[in-house]
Amino acid sequence: MSVYMFARSARLGPGSAHEEQAWAFAMTEKVNQISETKVNLWTTFASPGVSTLFWTTMVEDLATIEATNDKLLTDSGYHMLLEQGARYASTDAINDALMQVLHADGIDPASEAAYVGEVRAVVAPGSGAKGIELGVEICKRATKITGVATMFSIAATGAYGEVLWHTGYDSITELQRGQNALLMDPTFMQFLDSSIAGVYQPGATQSIYRRLM
Numbered sequence: 648m649s650v651y652m653f654a655r656s657a658r659l660g661p662g663s664a665h666e667e668q669a670w671a672f673a674m675t676e677k678v679n680q681i682s683e684t685k686v687n688l689w690t691t692f693a694s695p696g697v698s699t700l701f702w703t704t705m706v707e708d709l710a711t712i713e714a715t716n717d718k719l720l721t722d723s724g725y726h727m728l729l730e731q732g733a734r735y736a737s738t739d740a741i742n743d744a745l746m747q748v749l750h751a752d753g754i755d756p757a758s759e760a761a762y763v764g765e766v767r768a769v770v771a772p773g774s775g776a777k778g779i780e781l782g783v784e785i786c787k788r789a790t791k792i793t794g795v796a797t798m799f800s801i802a803a804t805g806a807y808g809e810v811l812w813h814t815g816y817d818s819i820t821e822l823q824r825g826q827n828a829l830l831m832d833p834t835f836m837q838f839l840d841s842s843i844a845g846v847y848q849p850g851a852t853q854s855i856y857r858r859l860m
Contacts, residue, residue, distance in 0.1 A: 650748040659698040660737035667735045674728045682715045688860040746800035750783045753796030760815025762822045768851040770808040793825040
């Protein structure tokens with residue numbers, strides 16, 4: 648059975664941080680009243696895209712996303728919140744992203760991390776199978792070193808061949824500990840140095856997200 652992660656992002660413009668946060672919380676509550684799956688609200692932490700909000704959920708099939716969207720489109724309360732949110736949004740586009748999860752061993756679906764560390768890369772042309780195989784192996788090694796399960800996904804929309812690693816942590820202190828453990832482990836860094844060249848394109852990016860709700 649396939650598992651997907653769906654994310655919608657919107658960047659806030661200048662304004663009252665208190666009002667914007669209250670609106671974001673109200674929108675999340677409204678969506679969770681309607682959605683068949685739990686939706687969480689996130690924002691960036693010490694990462695590109697300051698003041699960007701992300702609504703994410705995990706689903707077992709795309710029909711679940713379709714059903715939720717259909718319900719939202721007929722809900723007057725949701726439309727009122729959309730109109731209200733227009734005053735807070737920046738001029739940046741609102742984006743949806745869909746990722747297919749390929750590896751999630753050891754991850755508790757019921758757990759809600761306080762922070763998530765993310766790494767994004769794009770598989771090099773001609774390295775599709777190797778990129779997926781190596782992505783899963785990186786997950787296994789990182790999990791063994793940090794003691795925290797890492798999830799590996801491939802983009803189902805957006806940049807073709809994009810792959811993502813996500814690791815959830817209970818606190819920013821635990822995130823720092825996990826990242827330091829990887830950096831200080833010589834075998835992990837040697838493995839990356841000897842394995843990723845030519846498999847992923849240059850320019851991988853890193854971000855940290857903090858759960859607001």
